[in-house]
Amino acid sequence: MASKHQGPSPIPDGKTTAQNPPKEQSWGRVLICGGTDWPKLGRKERGGGKNQDDNHPDLAEPHILRSLSNVKISSIHASSHGCHSIMLDASGTAWMFGRNERASLGVAGREYISENAPLKLLASTLSGASAKTRFVHAACGRNHSLLVGSEGQVWSTGANNLGQCGLPACPEVLTWQQVKSTFGGRRVVKAVAGITFSVVLTEHGRLFSFGSGEHGQLGNGRTGEHIITGNKTAYDVHNDPIAVKALDGKHITQIACGPQHSIALDSEGVVYVWGYNGYCRLGLGHQKDILFPTPVPHFTGPNASSMGRMVVAGPSNSVVIDKQGMYWMAGKWKNTGDGSSGSPYSQFRVIQDVMGCKMTHACCGGVTHWGLAPDEDDSVMTIAWGQNAANGELGLGPEEPRSATKPTRHQPLIGIEVYDIAAGQNTTFFLARPNDKLSDLPRHPLDLDTPQECIICSQDNGDDDSPLECDKCDSPYHLGCLIPPLDAVPDGEWFCPRCLLDPGAPIGPEDVPAPPQPKGPKPRKPTPVYRDDDEEDDYNVKDDDSDNEPSYRGQKRKGTGGASGAAKRKR
Ligand SMILES: [Zn+2]
């Protein structure tokens, strides 16, 4: 998916309140809805979602992801064809979780990484990085992933049978490896990943592709089809990144890809499409695969307002937001009626139900479609639709239908300042600025085995001195027991001393898999790479290994405190 959010610029103070909304703030908190049973998502063995495991629930509405609830996340990355995701924080550290079937998250021998215990990766620990390197972008394909470093490096891991990792073809790359290419002497700034291919964008506005181009996804003018023994067909493997020469002279600013097709935008607003064209997903009026980036006539001007501002790719569709905020879609984007497999949109067409909205952002998941638009009161309106959303990935609420044929205003997100969306195959992530409304959302996991008495004094002083609950771990603290003591319930988010010590630490009583035992050479110890005035950036200098055992584990617990316990949350 495309992301228009650029690199981080942390603000000095983590405190945010509804009275003082940090509009310029470049980080937010992660919300999650939809499926969390990573190995089984989208697979028949699942059993229709009825006998789902309590530890891997389908989340029917957006929840604050507790594990990252006190990490300043600056960008979120997932894809319509993948069941894993990568979040980058404001100091350029990556946090990763989800399906890890072919080591798509860079660790061998683990079926999945729990969202409650995300893997943390510092760029400086990778070969090819300097002590100052931060991650600036990431891409999730079906079974492979890419990370982009601040000096333009690209690392990859996961399925590489067709060179989609940009490394000599092999079934899978088990840990992050650097893609050795000069990329035309320019820094790579963004990456996208399909099933068998990847595309990266350089600061100079050029694209490089690698992997297999059986449907023209590489944009190099050929599929690479050839006959091998037994009269079978195979396709060329391009593990060395190749420049997409058809776009020479154009300054590309955005790139997005579906499982087998790509869509790009240049600095003038011209939209280019190429790759697999089933269901007319390229919006060119036919279904023939396109081997070269080809401009979509509607978005070539000369009327600037009808040219593109954002491009998005879904599993069998493409989306363009034009410079007026109009939302255009091509291909198959639902199961029945106009726009389904029987009558796909053969050319880009405006979605009528959102014609009145000036869209600022869009995203497509496995079956979901998302848009952000300013509401009348200047707040953000999140718009969602999609058929056959069986895992709650639309997050419309526990009592609501899981699917929505028509675009609908997302009720649980009213008042939430969502500014980025990363829609996965069966799960959706949102990046939202902290405010009081956000603090009211449920948390995942829902219930923690939290002590009911103050962590410091173990006393219950009754209602006159009911304790403050940590926004991450729910642990209660008397205001007066804190060091220094608080004389009033703080505005905005509040995290307890233990959670502040180790942002991103695993949380929840279950489903925290044992820490990975790295095979081969142990990554060198991370060096402090980045400092600002931010009191929370201590985690940046910690060793990875310390993340897996939060200090409060093993402490005596009683009852299920939970958000509804006696403690007052400051609301
Ligand atoms: Zn106390």
Ligand SMILES: [Zn+2]
């Ligand atoms: Zn806490």
